Amino acid sequence: MAASTPHDLTERIRYRLRVSLLESEPEIWRLVDVDGSLALDELHTVLQLAMGWQNSHLHEFTELNPHDGRHGLPTIGREPLHWSMESDDDDPGLPEAEWTVAGVYADLTGPLYYSYDFGDGWTHRVELIETGQYGADEPGAASAPRAVLVRGERRGPLEDSGGPHGYAEVLEALNDPEHERYDDLREWVDVILGSWRNLDPNALDVDAVNQSLRLELGSLADAAVSDAWAATEAAHPDRPTTIFDVTLGRVPIALRKSLLRRAQRGTALDAAVIAPADAARMVEPFVWLMRRAGTDGIALSKAGWMPPVVVSDAMRELGWKNRWHGKFNREELTMPVANLRASAVQFKLLRKYKGRLLLTVAAKRLLGDPVALWHYLAQALVQNQRSEAERDAVVLFALEVASARYESFGDYAEPIGKSMRALGWAIDGQPMGEYDVIGLIRDSYHTFHDLGVLSRGRLGSSTVTDAGRAFVRAMLQIPAVHVEVP
Numbered sequence: 001m002a003a004s005t006p007h008d009l010t011e012r013i014r015y016r017l018r019v020s021l022l023e024s025e026p027e028i029w030r031l032v033d034v035d036g037s038l039a040l041d042e043l044h045t046v047l048q049l050a051m052g053w054q055n056s057h058l059h060e061f062t063e064l065n066p067h068d069g070r071h072g073l074p075t076i077g078r079e080p081l082h083w084s085m086e087s088d089d090d091d092p093g094l095p096e097a098e099w100t101v102a103g104v105y106a107d108l109t110g111p112l113y114y115s116y117d118f119g120d121g122w123t124h125r126v127e128l129i130e131t132g133q134y135g136a137d138e139p140g141a142a143s144a145p146r147a148v149l150v151r152g153e154r155r156g157p158l159e160d161s162g163g164p165h166g167y168a169e170v171l172e173a174l175n176d177p178e179h180e181r182y183d184d185l186r187e188w189v190d191v192i193l194g195s196w197r198n199l200d201p202n203a204l205d206v207d208a209v210n211q212s213l214r215l216e217l218g219s220l221a222d223a224a225v226s227d228a229w230a231a232t233e234a235a236h237p238d239r240p241t242t243i244f245d246v247t248l249g250r251v252p253i254a255l256r257k258s259l260l261r262r263a264q265r266g267t268a269l270d271a272a273v274i275a276p277a278d279a280a281r282m283v284e285p286f287v288w289l290m291r292r293a294g295t296d297g298i299a300l301s302k303a304g305w306m307p308p309v310v311v312s313d314a315m316r317e318l319g320w321k322n323r324w325h326g327k328f329n330r331e332e333l334t335m336p337v338a339n340l341r342a343s344a345v346q347f348k349l350l351r352k353y354k355g356r357l358l359l360t361v362a363a364k365r366l367l368g369d370p371v372a373l374w375h376y377l378a379q380a381l382v383q384n385q386r387s388e389a390e391r392d393a394v395v396l397f398a399l400e401v402a403s404a405r406y407e408s409f410g411d412y413a414e415p416i417g418k419s420m421r422a423l424g425w426a427i428d429g430q431p432m433g434e435y436d437v438i439g440l441i442r443d444s445y446h447t448f449h450d451l452g453v454l455s456r457g458r459l460g461s462s463t464v465t466d467a468g469r470a471f472v473r474a475m476l477q478i479p480a481v482h483v484e485v486p
Contacts, residue, residue, distance in 0.1 A: 015101050016129040019047060021122065022067060023164035030152035036102035038146060040083050042217060043101055046147045047114055047124060049212045052156035057117035060084045061096060063108055066115055066123050120163040146217045149209045154202055158192060171201055215252045243382055244476040247395050251422045259399065268402035272474035278467040280370035282451045283377065285318055285340055290349060290363050297356035305331040306341065339446040347380035378474035381444060389425050393440035398472040404464040409445055413437045
Protein backbone atom coordinates (compact mmCIF):
# COMPACT_ATOMS: atom_id res chain seq x y z
CA MET A 1 0.00 0.00 0.00
CA ALA A 2 1.40 3.35 -0.99
CA ALA A 3 0.83 5.35 2.17
CA SER A 4 1.45 8.98 2.98
CA THR A 5 1.78 9.48 6.72
CA PRO A 6 0.84 12.96 7.98
CA HIS A 7 3.54 14.91 9.79
CA ASP A 8 1.65 14.95 13.12
CA LEU A 9 3.90 13.84 15.97
CA THR A 10 1.00 12.03 17.63
CA GLU A 11 0.73 9.80 14.56
CA ARG A 12 4.43 9.26 13.94
CA ILE A 13 5.69 5.67 14.18
CA ARG A 14 9.33 4.83 14.73
CA TYR A 15 10.47 1.65 12.93
CA ARG A 16 13.49 -0.21 14.27
CA LEU A 17 15.19 -2.10 11.43
CA ARG A 18 18.07 -4.56 11.49
CA VAL A 19 20.11 -4.39 8.29
CA SER A 20 22.40 -7.32 7.51
CA LEU A 21 24.71 -7.61 4.50
CA LEU A 22 24.17 -11.14 3.24
CA GLU A 23 27.21 -13.41 2.81
CA SER A 24 29.43 -11.08 4.83
CA GLU A 25 31.74 -12.97 7.21
CA PRO A 26 32.05 -11.75 9.90
CA GLU A 27 28.59 -10.27 9.53
CA ILE A 28 28.32 -6.57 8.66
CA TRP A 29 25.13 -5.25 10.23
CA ARG A 30 23.34 -2.09 11.35
CA LEU A 31 20.45 -1.30 13.69
CA VAL A 32 18.59 1.81 12.57
CA ASP A 33 15.52 3.72 13.76
CA VAL A 34 13.57 5.40 10.98
CA ASP A 35 10.40 7.45 10.78
CA GLY A 36 7.62 5.36 9.20
CA SER A 37 6.78 8.22 6.83
CA LEU A 38 10.13 7.89 5.04
CA ALA A 39 9.65 6.99 1.40
CA LEU A 40 11.63 4.02 0.09
CA ASP A 41 13.91 6.31 -1.88
CA GLU A 42 14.73 8.00 1.43
CA LEU A 43 15.32 4.60 3.06
CA HIS A 44 17.76 4.00 0.21
CA THR A 45 19.63 7.12 1.38
CA VAL A 46 19.63 5.80 4.95
CA LEU A 47 21.09 2.45 3.87
CA GLN A 48 23.71 4.11 1.68
CA LEU A 49 24.93 6.31 4.52
CA ALA A 50 24.70 3.61 7.20
CA MET A 51 26.71 1.12 5.15
CA GLY A 52 29.15 3.64 3.70
CA TRP A 53 28.18 3.15 0.07
CA GLN A 54 28.76 5.93 -2.49
CA ASN A 55 25.42 5.73 -4.36
CA SER A 56 27.20 5.07 -7.64
CA HIS A 57 25.23 2.01 -8.81
CA LEU A 58 21.64 0.92 -9.42
CA HIS A 59 19.52 -0.54 -6.65
CA GLU A 60 16.10 -2.04 -5.93
CA PHE A 61 13.92 -3.23 -3.07
CA THR A 62 12.10 -6.57 -3.12
CA GLU A 63 10.26 -8.89 -0.75
CA LEU A 64 12.14 -11.92 -2.14
CA ASN A 65 15.69 -12.85 -1.25
CA PRO A 66 17.59 -12.67 -4.56
CA HIS A 67 19.83 -15.50 -3.32
CA ASP A 68 16.88 -17.78 -2.54
CA GLY A 69 16.70 -20.74 -4.91
CA ARG A 70 13.01 -20.06 -5.45
CA HIS A 71 13.65 -16.59 -6.84
CA GLY A 72 12.32 -16.36 -10.37
CA LEU A 73 10.23 -19.56 -10.12
CA PRO A 74 6.44 -19.57 -10.58
CA THR A 75 4.50 -18.84 -7.39
CA ILE A 76 0.92 -19.23 -6.22
CA GLY A 77 -0.93 -16.05 -5.30
CA ARG A 78 -0.02 -12.47 -6.02
CA GLU A 79 3.14 -11.44 -7.79
CA PRO A 80 6.08 -10.75 -5.43
CA LEU A 81 6.50 -7.06 -4.78
CA HIS A 82 9.56 -5.14 -5.86
CA TRP A 83 10.27 -1.45 -5.97
CA SER A 84 12.64 0.30 -8.36
CA MET A 85 14.18 3.75 -8.77
CA GLU A 86 11.81 4.74 -11.57
CA SER A 87 8.71 3.12 -12.92
CA ASP A 88 8.45 2.79 -16.69
CA ASP A 89 6.98 0.46 -19.29
CA ASP A 90 10.11 -1.71 -19.32
CA ASP A 91 10.20 -2.18 -15.54
CA PRO A 92 7.10 -3.48 -13.76
CA GLY A 93 8.55 -2.40 -10.43
CA LEU A 94 6.61 -0.13 -8.13
CA PRO A 95 7.89 3.46 -7.81
CA GLU A 96 9.88 3.61 -4.56
CA ALA A 97 9.27 7.34 -4.17
CA GLU A 98 5.54 6.67 -3.70
CA TRP A 99 5.81 4.01 -0.98
CA THR A 100 6.59 4.65 2.67
CA VAL A 101 8.35 2.39 5.15
CA ALA A 102 5.07 2.09 7.04
CA GLY A 103 3.17 1.17 3.88
CA VAL A 104 5.71 -1.43 2.81
CA TYR A 105 5.88 -3.28 6.11
CA ALA A 106 2.08 -3.25 6.35
CA ASP A 107 2.06 -5.47 3.25
CA LEU A 108 5.06 -7.68 4.02
CA THR A 109 5.02 -10.92 6.02
CA GLY A 110 8.81 -11.14 6.19
CA PRO A 111 11.91 -9.00 5.69
CA LEU A 112 12.54 -6.49 2.95
CA TYR A 113 15.60 -6.99 0.72
CA TYR A 114 17.70 -4.17 -0.67
CA SER A 115 20.02 -4.95 -3.60
CA TYR A 116 22.80 -2.57 -4.57
CA ASP A 117 25.24 -2.80 -7.50
CA PHE A 118 23.89 -5.64 -9.59
CA GLY A 119 27.41 -6.40 -10.82
CA ASP A 120 29.00 -6.98 -7.42
CA GLY A 121 25.68 -8.16 -6.01
CA TRP A 122 25.41 -6.64 -2.54
CA THR A 123 22.17 -7.80 -0.90
CA HIS A 124 20.90 -6.46 2.42
CA ARG A 125 18.20 -8.07 4.52
CA VAL A 126 16.15 -5.33 6.21
CA GLU A 127 14.13 -6.85 9.09
CA LEU A 128 11.50 -5.05 11.12
CA ILE A 129 12.40 -5.58 14.80
CA GLU A 130 9.80 -3.39 16.49
CA THR A 131 7.79 -0.21 16.20
CA GLY A 132 7.21 2.59 18.67
CA GLN A 133 5.39 5.91 18.69
CA TYR A 134 6.90 9.36 18.88
CA GLY A 135 5.04 11.02 21.74
CA ALA A 136 3.89 14.59 21.10
CA ASP A 137 4.89 15.53 24.64
CA GLU A 138 8.18 13.62 24.52
CA PRO A 139 11.08 16.03 25.19
CA GLY A 140 12.74 16.90 21.91
CA ALA A 141 10.20 14.94 19.86
CA ALA A 142 9.87 17.67 17.23
CA SER A 143 13.63 17.74 16.77
CA ALA A 144 13.96 13.95 16.68
CA PRO A 145 15.95 12.84 13.62
CA ARG A 146 14.00 11.00 10.95
CA ALA A 147 16.70 8.33 10.85
CA VAL A 148 19.25 7.26 13.45
CA LEU A 149 21.98 4.64 13.39
CA VAL A 150 21.66 2.98 16.81
CA ARG A 151 24.63 0.64 16.53
CA GLY A 152 26.31 -1.84 14.24
CA GLU A 153 29.51 -3.73 13.54
CA ARG A 154 32.23 -3.31 10.94
CA ARG A 155 32.56 -0.79 8.15
CA GLY A 156 30.84 -1.41 4.85
CA PRO A 157 32.81 -3.00 2.00
CA LEU A 158 34.69 -0.99 -0.60
CA GLU A 159 32.79 -0.14 -3.76
CA ASP A 160 33.64 -2.30 -6.79
CA SER A 161 35.55 -4.83 -4.70
CA GLY A 162 33.85 -7.81 -6.33
CA GLY A 163 30.98 -8.61 -4.00
CA PRO A 164 31.17 -10.33 -0.59
CA HIS A 165 33.70 -12.93 -1.66
CA GLY A 166 35.79 -10.45 -3.64
CA TYR A 167 35.92 -8.07 -0.67
CA ALA A 168 37.00 -10.93 1.59
CA GLU A 169 39.82 -11.72 -0.83
CA VAL A 170 40.88 -8.05 -0.86
CA LEU A 171 41.10 -7.99 2.94
CA GLU A 172 43.03 -11.25 2.97
CA ALA A 173 45.56 -9.93 0.44
CA LEU A 174 46.01 -6.63 2.31
CA ASN A 175 46.80 -8.51 5.50
CA ASP A 176 49.73 -10.23 3.78
CA PRO A 177 52.50 -7.91 2.46
CA GLU A 178 53.94 -10.92 0.63
CA HIS A 179 50.74 -11.51 -1.31
CA GLU A 180 51.19 -11.12 -5.08
CA ARG A 181 48.31 -8.58 -5.21
CA TYR A 182 49.33 -6.61 -2.12
CA ASP A 183 51.03 -3.66 -3.85
CA ASP A 184 48.31 -3.23 -6.48
CA LEU A 185 45.52 -3.44 -3.94
CA ARG A 186 47.31 -1.10 -1.54
CA GLU A 187 47.57 1.50 -4.31
CA TRP A 188 43.91 0.97 -5.25
CA VAL A 189 42.76 1.45 -1.66
CA ASP A 190 44.87 4.61 -1.33
CA VAL A 191 43.15 6.04 -4.40
CA ILE A 192 39.71 5.27 -2.95
CA LEU A 193 40.23 6.25 0.68
CA GLY A 194 43.23 8.58 0.46
CA SER A 195 46.72 7.61 1.45
CA TRP A 196 46.25 9.22 4.88
CA ARG A 197 43.45 6.79 5.87
CA ASN A 198 43.85 3.15 6.76
CA LEU A 199 41.33 0.51 5.76
CA ASP A 200 40.09 -0.85 9.07
CA PRO A 201 37.34 -3.41 8.37
CA ASN A 202 36.25 -3.31 12.01
CA ALA A 203 35.78 0.48 12.24
CA LEU A 204 32.35 2.10 12.35
CA ASP A 205 31.89 5.78 13.19
CA VAL A 206 28.29 5.93 14.43
CA ASP A 207 28.43 9.66 15.20
CA ALA A 208 29.65 10.54 11.71
CA VAL A 209 26.88 8.46 10.13
CA ASN A 210 24.23 10.15 12.29
CA GLN A 211 25.57 13.57 11.41
CA SER A 212 25.19 12.72 7.71
CA LEU A 213 21.70 11.30 8.27
CA ARG A 214 20.61 14.46 10.07
CA LEU A 215 21.95 16.65 7.29
CA GLU A 216 20.32 14.63 4.51
CA LEU A 217 16.96 13.80 6.09
CA GLY A 218 16.52 16.33 8.88
CA SER A 219 14.13 16.03 11.82
CA LEU A 220 10.40 15.51 12.21
CA ALA A 221 9.97 19.28 12.44
CA ASP A 222 11.97 19.71 9.22
CA ALA A 223 9.63 17.27 7.50
CA ALA A 224 6.62 19.23 8.75
CA VAL A 225 8.01 22.43 7.23
CA SER A 226 8.61 20.64 3.93
CA ASP A 227 5.05 19.31 4.04
CA ALA A 228 3.70 22.82 4.60
CA TRP A 229 5.69 24.02 1.58
CA ALA A 230 4.39 21.10 -0.50
CA ALA A 231 0.82 21.94 0.55
CA THR A 232 1.34 25.55 -0.53
CA GLU A 233 2.66 24.35 -3.88
CA ALA A 234 -0.30 21.98 -4.32
CA ALA A 235 -2.72 24.83 -3.60
CA HIS A 236 -1.24 26.80 -6.52
CA PRO A 237 -0.80 24.21 -9.29
CA ASP A 238 -0.55 26.88 -12.01
CA ARG A 239 2.35 28.64 -10.31
CA PRO A 240 5.49 28.09 -12.41
CA THR A 241 8.55 26.47 -10.87
CA THR A 242 10.85 29.29 -9.83
CA ILE A 243 14.61 29.57 -9.52
CA PHE A 244 14.12 29.59 -5.73
CA ASP A 245 12.16 26.31 -5.93
CA VAL A 246 14.96 24.69 -7.90
CA THR A 247 17.64 25.89 -5.50
CA LEU A 248 15.58 24.82 -2.49
CA GLY A 249 15.11 21.34 -3.91
CA ARG A 250 18.87 20.84 -4.22
CA VAL A 251 19.78 21.45 -0.57
CA PRO A 252 19.49 18.82 2.21
CA ILE A 253 16.17 18.82 4.00
CA ALA A 254 17.60 20.11 7.29
CA LEU A 255 18.93 23.24 5.60
CA ARG A 256 15.78 23.51 3.48
CA LYS A 257 13.82 24.19 6.66
CA SER A 258 16.08 27.11 7.53
CA LEU A 259 15.88 28.61 4.04
CA LEU A 260 12.10 28.27 3.96
CA ARG A 261 11.77 30.04 7.29
CA ARG A 262 13.99 32.83 6.06
CA ALA A 263 11.88 33.14 2.93
CA GLN A 264 8.69 33.27 4.96
CA ARG A 265 10.13 35.75 7.47
CA GLY A 266 11.26 38.05 4.67
CA THR A 267 8.01 37.68 2.70
CA ALA A 268 10.28 36.54 -0.11
CA LEU A 269 7.47 34.60 -1.76
CA ASP A 270 4.92 37.41 -1.75
CA ALA A 271 4.00 39.01 -5.06
CA ALA A 272 6.77 41.20 -6.50
CA VAL A 273 4.80 44.40 -7.11
CA ILE A 274 6.52 47.72 -7.87
CA ALA A 275 5.00 51.16 -8.41
CA PRO A 276 6.08 52.85 -11.68
CA ALA A 277 7.64 55.77 -9.77
CA ASP A 278 9.69 53.40 -7.60
CA ALA A 279 10.78 51.41 -10.63
CA ALA A 280 11.87 54.58 -12.43
CA ARG A 281 13.90 55.71 -9.44
CA MET A 282 15.62 52.31 -9.08
CA VAL A 283 16.59 51.87 -12.73
CA GLU A 284 17.71 55.50 -13.12
CA PRO A 285 21.50 54.72 -13.22
CA PHE A 286 21.04 52.26 -16.08
CA VAL A 287 18.65 54.59 -17.89
CA TRP A 288 21.16 57.43 -17.57
CA LEU A 289 23.91 55.36 -19.15
CA MET A 290 21.60 54.02 -21.86
CA ARG A 291 20.44 57.53 -22.78
CA ARG A 292 24.03 58.74 -22.82
CA ALA A 293 24.84 56.01 -25.32
CA GLY A 294 21.86 57.13 -27.42
CA THR A 295 21.76 56.33 -31.11
CA ASP A 296 25.46 56.96 -31.77
CA GLY A 297 26.94 55.15 -28.79
CA ILE A 298 29.82 56.25 -26.54
CA ALA A 299 33.26 56.46 -28.12
CA LEU A 300 35.87 54.52 -26.12
CA SER A 301 39.56 55.23 -25.72
CA LYS A 302 42.17 52.92 -27.22
CA ALA A 303 42.36 51.23 -23.83
CA GLY A 304 38.58 50.71 -23.92
CA TRP A 305 37.51 53.32 -21.33
CA MET A 306 34.69 55.87 -21.55
CA PRO A 307 35.63 59.58 -21.96
CA PRO A 308 36.35 61.59 -18.77
CA VAL A 309 33.35 63.84 -19.36
CA VAL A 310 30.97 60.86 -19.29
CA VAL A 311 32.49 59.65 -16.03
CA SER A 312 32.30 63.06 -14.32
CA ASP A 313 28.77 63.71 -15.60
CA ALA A 314 27.61 60.32 -14.30
CA MET A 315 29.01 60.95 -10.82
CA ARG A 316 27.45 64.43 -10.67
CA GLU A 317 24.07 63.77 -12.26
CA LEU A 318 23.46 60.51 -10.40
CA GLY A 319 24.43 62.10 -7.09
CA TRP A 320 27.22 59.63 -6.47
CA LYS A 321 30.01 61.99 -5.43
CA ASN A 322 29.77 60.80 -1.83
CA ARG A 323 30.35 57.21 -2.97
CA TRP A 324 33.93 57.65 -4.12
CA HIS A 325 37.01 59.82 -3.76
CA GLY A 326 39.02 61.44 -6.55
CA LYS A 327 38.56 63.66 -9.55
CA PHE A 328 35.95 61.41 -11.24
CA ASN A 329 37.55 61.86 -14.65
CA ARG A 330 38.91 58.38 -15.34
CA GLU A 331 36.65 55.35 -15.51
CA GLU A 332 39.35 52.93 -14.38
CA LEU A 333 39.82 55.00 -11.21
CA THR A 334 36.11 55.67 -10.56
CA MET A 335 34.70 52.33 -9.51
CA PRO A 336 30.98 53.27 -9.22
CA VAL A 337 30.91 54.20 -12.91
CA ALA A 338 33.14 51.31 -13.94
CA ASN A 339 30.86 48.88 -12.07
CA LEU A 340 27.73 50.38 -13.64
CA ARG A 341 29.18 50.07 -17.13
CA ALA A 342 30.32 46.47 -16.47
CA SER A 343 26.85 45.54 -15.19
CA ALA A 344 25.13 47.11 -18.20
CA VAL A 345 27.32 45.03 -20.50
CA GLN A 346 26.86 41.85 -18.43
CA PHE A 347 23.09 42.34 -18.46
CA LYS A 348 23.15 42.83 -22.23
CA LEU A 349 21.94 46.42 -22.24
CA LEU A 350 25.16 47.71 -23.82
CA ARG A 351 27.67 46.08 -26.14
CA LYS A 352 31.09 47.09 -27.34
CA TYR A 353 31.46 47.30 -31.11
CA LYS A 354 34.25 48.90 -33.15
CA GLY A 355 35.44 51.08 -30.33
CA ARG A 356 32.02 52.28 -29.25
CA LEU A 357 29.58 51.36 -26.49
CA LEU A 358 26.22 50.78 -28.20
CA LEU A 359 22.68 50.05 -27.07
CA THR A 360 21.47 46.50 -27.55
CA VAL A 361 18.10 45.60 -29.05
CA ALA A 362 16.80 44.86 -25.55
CA ALA A 363 17.92 48.28 -24.29
CA LYS A 364 16.14 50.09 -27.11
CA ARG A 365 12.95 48.17 -26.33
CA LEU A 366 13.12 48.82 -22.58
CA LEU A 367 14.35 52.41 -22.48
CA GLY A 368 10.90 53.99 -22.23
CA ASP A 369 9.39 51.43 -19.84
CA PRO A 370 10.91 51.57 -16.33
CA VAL A 371 8.73 48.77 -14.92
CA ALA A 372 9.69 46.40 -17.75
CA LEU A 373 13.36 47.37 -17.29
CA TRP A 374 13.05 46.75 -13.53
CA HIS A 375 11.79 43.20 -14.15
CA TYR A 376 14.42 42.68 -16.85
CA LEU A 377 17.21 43.61 -14.44
CA ALA A 378 15.82 41.28 -11.75
CA GLN A 379 15.97 38.43 -14.24
CA ALA A 380 19.36 39.46 -15.64
CA LEU A 381 20.94 39.54 -12.19
CA VAL A 382 20.23 35.81 -11.96
CA GLN A 383 20.37 34.64 -15.56
CA ASN A 384 23.43 36.57 -16.74
CA GLN A 385 25.89 35.37 -14.13
CA ARG A 386 29.15 33.99 -15.46
CA SER A 387 28.85 30.56 -13.83
CA GLU A 388 26.39 28.28 -12.08
CA ALA A 389 28.22 28.87 -8.80
CA GLU A 390 27.72 32.63 -9.10
CA ARG A 391 24.07 32.10 -9.96
CA ASP A 392 23.51 29.95 -6.87
CA ALA A 393 25.32 32.49 -4.70
CA VAL A 394 23.26 35.40 -6.08
CA VAL A 395 19.96 33.55 -5.53
CA LEU A 396 20.99 32.86 -1.93
CA PHE A 397 22.13 36.49 -1.59
CA ALA A 398 18.68 37.66 -2.74
CA LEU A 399 17.07 35.42 -0.11
CA GLU A 400 19.26 36.83 2.65
CA VAL A 401 18.55 40.40 1.52
CA ALA A 402 14.81 39.63 1.59
CA SER A 403 15.11 38.55 5.21
CA ALA A 404 16.82 41.90 6.01
CA ARG A 405 18.87 40.40 8.84
CA TYR A 406 22.24 41.97 8.07
CA GLU A 407 23.73 45.43 7.70
CA SER A 408 27.36 44.61 6.89
CA PHE A 409 28.33 43.12 3.55
CA GLY A 410 30.64 40.63 5.24
CA ASP A 411 27.79 39.29 7.39
CA TYR A 412 26.16 37.77 4.31
CA ALA A 413 29.13 35.49 3.65
CA GLU A 414 28.54 33.05 6.52
CA PRO A 415 24.93 31.97 5.76
CA ILE A 416 25.49 31.98 1.99
CA GLY A 417 28.69 29.98 2.42
CA LYS A 418 26.87 27.36 4.49
CA SER A 419 24.26 26.94 1.76
CA MET A 420 26.87 26.88 -1.02
CA ARG A 421 28.77 24.11 0.75
CA ALA A 422 25.52 22.18 1.16
CA LEU A 423 24.97 22.52 -2.60
CA GLY A 424 28.37 20.90 -3.11
CA TRP A 425 30.42 23.89 -4.27
CA ALA A 426 34.15 23.82 -3.55
CA ILE A 427 37.29 25.68 -4.62
CA ASP A 428 40.19 23.48 -5.72
CA GLY A 429 38.66 20.57 -3.84
CA GLN A 430 38.30 22.55 -0.59
CA PRO A 431 34.97 23.62 0.96
CA MET A 432 33.97 27.11 -0.10
CA GLY A 433 34.98 29.73 2.46
CA GLU A 434 33.59 33.16 3.28
CA TYR A 435 36.13 35.04 1.14
CA ASP A 436 35.17 32.83 -1.82
CA VAL A 437 31.52 33.74 -1.30
CA ILE A 438 32.29 37.47 -1.12
CA GLY A 439 34.04 37.18 -4.47
CA LEU A 440 30.94 35.56 -5.99
CA ILE A 441 28.45 38.19 -4.79
CA ARG A 442 30.54 41.37 -4.80
CA ASP A 443 29.34 42.59 -8.22
CA SER A 444 25.71 41.97 -7.28
CA TYR A 445 26.25 43.87 -4.05
CA HIS A 446 27.38 46.91 -6.06
CA THR A 447 24.37 46.53 -8.37
CA PHE A 448 22.03 46.39 -5.37
CA HIS A 449 23.43 49.73 -4.26
CA ASP A 450 23.11 51.20 -7.77
CA LEU A 451 19.45 50.19 -7.86
CA GLY A 452 18.68 51.27 -4.32
CA VAL A 453 17.92 47.74 -3.15
CA LEU A 454 20.34 48.53 -0.35
CA SER A 455 20.63 51.99 1.16
CA ARG A 456 24.03 53.10 2.40
CA GLY A 457 24.29 53.94 6.08
CA ARG A 458 27.07 55.02 8.42
CA LEU A 459 30.36 53.14 8.69
CA GLY A 460 29.68 51.05 5.60
CA SER A 461 26.38 49.61 6.83
CA SER A 462 23.50 48.93 4.45
CA THR A 463 19.77 48.58 5.03
CA VAL A 464 17.22 46.96 2.75
CA THR A 465 14.64 49.33 1.26
CA ASP A 466 10.98 48.42 0.78
CA ALA A 467 11.35 48.69 -2.99
CA GLY A 468 14.55 46.67 -2.71
CA ARG A 469 12.72 43.84 -0.97
CA ALA A 470 10.25 43.77 -3.86
CA PHE A 471 13.17 43.58 -6.28
CA VAL A 472 14.78 40.54 -4.63
CA ARG A 473 11.34 38.90 -4.54
CA ALA A 474 11.22 39.36 -8.30
CA MET A 475 14.65 37.71 -8.55
CA LEU A 476 13.57 34.68 -6.50
CA GLN A 477 10.34 34.27 -8.45
CA ILE A 478 11.90 34.08 -11.91
CA PRO A 479 10.48 31.00 -13.67
CA ALA A 480 13.22 28.38 -13.78
CA VAL A 481 12.64 27.86 -17.50
CA HIS A 482 14.05 31.37 -18.10
CA VAL A 483 17.36 30.54 -16.46
CA GLU A 484 19.85 28.98 -18.82
CA VAL A 485 23.28 27.52 -18.10
CA PRO A 486 25.98 29.83 -19.49
